[in-house]
Amino acid sequence: MNLISTRIITDQVEALIHFYEQVTGLTATRYTPDFAELKTKTATLAIGSTRTLQFFGGNQVAQPAQNRSVIIEFRVDDVQQLFDQLAASLKGAIVQEPTVMPWGNQSLLLRDPDGNLVNLFTPVTPEAIEKFNGS
Incomplete structure (x- = not known):
């Protein structure tokens, strides 16, 4: 088994894309206005809008800005x-x-x-x- 990706669910897709592009020097691939990925040699950081939660069972699945x-x-x-x-x-x-x-x-x-x-x-x-x- 290999860890391939970590996904952040957010209400601030563009702000997170800008932040991670700035700190990594990578350019995000934007697949839709609600989903982008920053790919490194070993793994991918995905950024998904809260609107993508509908595909996983609804808004109760994850909440943005709650990670500690x-x-x-x-x-x-x-x-x-x-x-x-x-x-x-x-x-x-x-x-x-x-x-x-x-x-x-x-x-x-x-x-x-x-x-x-x-x-x-x-x-x-x-x-x-x-x-x-x-x-």
Whole structure:
């Protein structure tokens, strides 16, 4: 089994697309006004409007802007450089500036427009680098 995609249900499709395009440098593929995807080498972040919930049984299935337990994580080449580039434009989204975590990743924590926690990280210790390089 492989994790292929994580989907965010939102009332703010365009705001989330803009945020994630900005922080990832990727361009979203917009399939409809209610659904878009940002594809990375290993997985996809999907963004769906609350209107898409009708296909899954109705609005009671998921509620936008209610997450307080999941962190969406992206490995980046240089989190400090990305922070330096984006700090001014992401000022209100920054939860924690780049910090080295005990497990060896330098992490930048943000909140997207719906309040979802986003971790942009770069492995920096030999152990963390080895873990992500598969050595």
